[in-house]
Amino acid sequence: MSTVRIIGAPTDYGANRRGVDMGPSAIRYAGLADQLTSAGVDPVDAGDLVVPRAEERDPDADAPSEWNAKFLRETADVCRRLAEEVDETLAAGNVPLALGGDHSIAIGSLVGSARDAEIGAVWFDAHADLNTPSTTPSGNVHGMPLAAALGLGEFADTEWANASGLSPENVALVGLRSVDGAEADLLREGDFAVYTMSDIDERGITAVTEEAMATAAAGVDGVHVSLDLDWLDPNEAPGVGTPVRGGVTYREAHSAMEIVDETASLRSMELVEVNPTLDQHNETAELATELAASAFGKRVI
């Protein structure tokens, strides 16, 4: 039985709306450990990383002055510690499951997962999260983690560049429907495997997810699955800070996570962007726990 180590990263530094730092608690209270147990894995809870309150900090401290990236120093600090936890979890032969927090924590998951291995990544998200401090429309780092972990643009000068055994040919983005101008250029020109909602409409979630997982897994040691809850339609997942209409349904989401399990290449995973202050009766957190269970092998019979 594999052991899944839960690591909470209660940040909201990277998001425009506060409250996503309560995600790890909400996901635990929604029954994450029981769901994982019912999936046939053994959950171990590593607790939460210590994350200072945003109120204690200056959003612009230490970042190069021309950079539009709020709380970058704080985000870097959390991600450094998360990367360490993820790396140690893998070294012990276990599977890390990080709980956000906003999506900026993915920098830490990706860097940690890729520290001693070549990895791929599948990004289930309405957004591409490929902005950099010069292309971001918002200055919110949760719109930048994939660019940061790949060392794109200004991120080439940071500790993350070349630190990671992750390259664009092994990155698949699934469910896109809100992409900024510079991100669209990157996706058109780059080596990424890109699946918009239209591709899901045309080809079906099963074919798209199978191809995404196969592309991410090709020639590498394993795949990091990053699940941003705003990937789902806001009707299913209202508790997120940047909802976008037209997302995947409840059943499509489960179907995709079942394929993640069947591909048997899952190395590390994260559940991000659950914001309890925007949720209804914790249902988005509950959904996150169910989807994790599907990804780790839960079936009806």
Ligand SMILES: NC(=[NH2+])NCCC[C@H](N)C(=O)O
């Ligand atoms: N992880 C997320 N929810 N990202 C939303 C990003 C929104 C927008 N593209 C931005 O860069 O500000």
Ligand SMILES: [Mn+2]
């Ligand atoms: Mn998103």
Ligand SMILES: [Mn+2]
């Ligand atoms: Mn995201």
